[in-house]
Amino acid sequence: MPSFESSAASLSGTAASIPPIPSSTTAHTALILFAHGAREQEWAAPVHRVRAAIAARAPQTPVALAFLEFMPPDLETCLAALARDGVRRVVVIPMFIARSGHLKRDLPRRISALRAACPDVELILAEAVGEEEAVVQAIAECALAWTRDGPYRSGP
Secondary structure, rough: OOHHHEEEEHHHHHHHHHOOOOOOOOOOOOOEEEEEEOOOOHHHHHHHHHHHHHHHHHOOEEEEEEOOOOOOOOHHHHHHHHHHHOOOEEEEOOOOOOOOHHHHHHHHHHHHHHHHHOOOEEEOOOOHHHHHHHHHHHHHHHHHHHHOOOOOHHHO
């Protein structure tokens, strides 16, 4: 039976292309923040900020970013790197405002393929982050701030 690393590498390219992800081999659960991706690098800045906030709050929890398209790394690369570091439970958190085509069809197919290729890793698919009540309330508060104080933040 092939190893997890060779199975994941065959899904995403070569094992040599897998970048290291800061993590601990004793971590119980790792997170992958899965976003759509864009051609412009600055698009990903908010997702990087979320990753940094998680890392600051829970430095013992490995957290990686993966993108559906346009930007590296992809989901397979991130999962392979975490498994290489000894992580055996990974939660994929879709950084989407709502569950649409990519989350209804594309991502479940990829998760199924990864589960079949990597049976030693428990792979959990969370709901779209935008459907979580805490996120809904945070967005509502941000929108309402415009009615009280003007822009929530300054800038272009």
